[in-house]
Amino acid sequence: MLLTGNHAVAYGVMLARPAVVPVYPITPQTPILEKISDLQLAGEFAVDLMTAESEHSAMSACITASLTGVRVFTATASQGLMLMHEMLHFASGARAPIVMVNVNRTVSSPWGFWPDQTDSLSQRDTGWIQYYTESGQESLDTVIQAFKVAEQVLLPVMVVHEAFYISHALEPVTVPAQDVVDAYLPPFDPAVRLDPGLGRSWGNPVNQDLYFRFRQAVGEAMDRVPGLALQADAEYEKMFGRGYEIVERYRMEGAEIAIVAFGSMVGTARVAVDALREAGISAGLVKLKLFRPFPIGEVRAAVAGVPKLVVMERNFSPGAGGILHQELKATVCGMEDPPKVHGYLAGVGGVNVSPAKIEALVRRALEEEPVPQSVWQR
Amino acid sequence: MERFHHAEANYDIEESDVFLSGHHACPGCGEALAVRYVINTMGPRTIAIVPPSCIAIIAGLQPNSSMRVPIVHGTLESSAASAAGVRRALNHQRKHDVNVLVMAGDGGTYDIGFQALSGAAERNEDMVYVCLDNEGYMNTGAQKSGSTPHLASTASTPGGKTTGKKNIAEIMAAHRIPYVATATIGYPDDLARKVAKARDLKGMRFIVVLTPCLDGWGLPENGAVRVSRLAVETGFFPLFEVEDGVRYTINHGPRGMPVQRYLEAQKRFRHLEAEQKERLQAEVDEAWALLRARVECGALPAATGDSGDGFPGR
Structure with a gap:
């Protein structure tokens, strides 16, 4: 198919079958949201699309939906990512394996709409795994790989591509078959989740020692990522014929x-x-x-x-x-x-x-x- | 000892045992009483969202919890959005019997959490949102919030707040959500009935519960319930319900007790001059006239009726 980078992302998201997609529009991300909406309306993509009133709320809903035990996706750019900042830290601390696409765009002020990576790079201390891609095809493939890695280490992943050069450029893109993606990416069914039958809670205040241990656990999960990302990519290449390494x-x-x-x-x-x-x-x-x-x-x-x-x-x-x-x-x-x-x-x-x-x-x-x-x- | 009237509730409280003793509230805390009736009425098939607030302290420090339900302690401004995320995930899992509850303070509702709350109401998210309203940032040492009443003294308005309290119930009713109610701990049967009613409805349901704060309001340890009742009896805090944004029901009208009785029971109004107290009386009288007018407007025939999608079509 001839697809823009953002539309390629939307197909990758559909193939990964997230249950809930809370999202807020922002240029140059919006074509992702619009394409998901179109696929949903056409009956191709059974998803609960939550049209949040801000990126902060979109990320807040992503976190709790993920903790309740369903696969979650969102997308944003620039100012939207800045507004999410508090919740980005919260997501990784809560070990919520959310996948988000960020379309790199200049950060205000002054206003601009141009490709500049400072938005996502300034989030590098938030505990999110970050992938950067160079084409729409790679973005589609990476979204699917990202869920695989995220759900193994229980950390959120940001897949990043740049405004217009990637997001709006048309390229021939191979959209994988659903059954092969299903074989690659099993359903997300975490044993620990928010459920009255389990009684687990998240977020209550902790003492210094517990906080230390939670941070260390996040670090240890991060340390596993390069190996797991390589493994996810090698397996992807075997099944789909495209691999990228890290x-x-x-x-x-x-x-x-x-x-x-x-x-x-x-x-x-x-x-x-x-x-x-x-x-x-x-x-x-x-x-x-x-x-x-x-x-x-x-x-x-x-x-x-x-x-x-x-x-x-x-x-x-x-x-x-x-x-x-x-x-x-x-x-x-x-x-x-x-x-x-x-x-x-x-x-x-x-x-x-x-x-x-x-x-x-x-x-x-x-x-x-x-x-x-x-x-x-x- | 003054005599109080019962709210027109005629409701037998049925409590589950979700809320446990040994929690971290101050002795005599009005909010802990509210939490008891709210969470025990919602029942064990509930997931609760609490932002930073006294409620989060009452809920407990990890690994302990004072509530036998899952609690998400989220961020201060995101409660309604966080609840929406849980609800949508539960819907996907077909766990339609699980209730999603927010218990937030007034700062997390009137102020910093208002955008998320308004957005959730606009989308008619399926949740019960309870604001436990102690009229200030009491957990951080009693600073002024958008809920602090006119002229009340707080740590950030030591000379008295110069502007009024937001009418959050009216604001939420204007979103045309299925259910809005006010309640307070002095009328536990009325409070529990409203929580049960909200629990059994669908869509966005909002209850604001006045919960006197001993420290922030300047009350004796046994004063929370009494001042809660004075708030209602003097007309300072009306008890009412709004269905679909238009059908108003007043549960307990003022009985002619002067506002002065409410004000003099609390240190936060101790600095007021006679003229200021008269002004507050006039404000309460005006608010009642407006509320009664709303009841009459709600009695008018509906314009278009229910649109069939679960959201009122007026």
Whole structure:
């Protein structure tokens, strides 16, 4: 089918069979909500669509519906994700395996509607697993994989793709068959749930020691994610013929420099790497699909022996710089003979980062010594 | 000792044993009494949502609980949305016999929780929402809320609140939900009857229960029930029900007792001048005139009747 990234998501959601979808409209997420509504009206998707009065309420309803023992999905973007912030922490603390798609969009103020990853990246401490995708097909496939991982570790998952580049771009998308998805993703039927017959409660105040233990348990669940995500992806590839790993290496053979990227920038960087290789520069690409938990082991293995890494950021943390730049520096710190990391704030606010621009920045990184800060480069 | 009238309830309270002794309420707490009649009337096939509030303290500290039903202690502003999530999941599981109950304070209802409450009412979510109204943020040390009455002294309005109390029952009735009621602990038969009535209806049901706070209002340990009754007898807190947003029933009219009797029983009104007390009397008289007018409006024939989708079609 020819689908936009957001419509591809809606089909992935339908195939995963969530029972309850509380959602609130926001550009550029809305086509997900609209397509789910259309599929519901057409009788193709039996779902309880709750048209909440805010994202905060949508996430609140997601949490309690999930704790009551049904599969739950929602979607949002930008300001909506910001409004949910309190409930994002609550969801992971409550161990609610919600899957949410966030469509990256600039955060106000000033207002903008452009692809910028700061909205989801600024939620990286909320205890949500985060996947970043580079195409509508990958978003569809990742939504299905996300439920599989979430329900094993009882943590919520955010599947993230960018405004317009992915959300509204039309691409040929393979929509899997329902019976194969059903075989891949068993029904969600948790033993512990809200039920008067069980009498379990959630959220009552705890002492310091219990709080410590709950946080540690969240951390231990997070630690299991990279392995389970790889397993979920390998199984998916076996059944559907498409796999993504959690850290992909593209043309990394003998690389003297590697671009590290996530989201839509990956597709652009593939073109740039091909051109650089054509021009005799041994450039490679490391695609980061899983961002939380940060797959330190997989990233270190991918960049070991590479002299230089370069990041073109589509996000910005004032006072710290590019967020991937920071994460990468922390990751390589302590490696034997670690790569030097160059960070360029190139795509902040949705500014276009063309293959030519990426090529130029790679050439520049090869010629200069990196500085600790991320460098503005429009 | 003054004599009080019974509310026109004529109802025998049937209590289940959901609420347990040994909870964390202050001795003599008016709210604990309300929790008892609410949760014991709702019964053991209930899932309750409580936001941060005195109710959450009464419900207990993990791993203990004072209630033999599942409790979700959610966030302060999300109770109605959280309840909707539970209800929709239960519907998917075909557990239609399980009640979903919110017990929230006035801060979590009138103020920060109002958006979620209004949204849930607009969607006619299937739940019983009980606001245990002690007219302020009593759990955090008695600060003013949108429910604090005009001129009452609180920790954040030490000179007296300069604006009035929101009429939450009227606001909820304006959403045209199936059932709205006011109740208070001084009339437990009336309270339990309203909870039972709400429990047996479908859709959004809302009850605001006046629950005097000993510390916040400045009452003796044995004063909660008495002041609850004074609130009704003086007309300060009318007991009434609204069905489908229009059919009003007054359960207990004022009996001519001056508001002064209610005010002088509490430290939070101790600072009032005679002229201010007269103003409050005039406000109570005006509110009663409006309420009586609403009863008469509700007696008018319905415009279109029930639309058949469970939501009143007027």
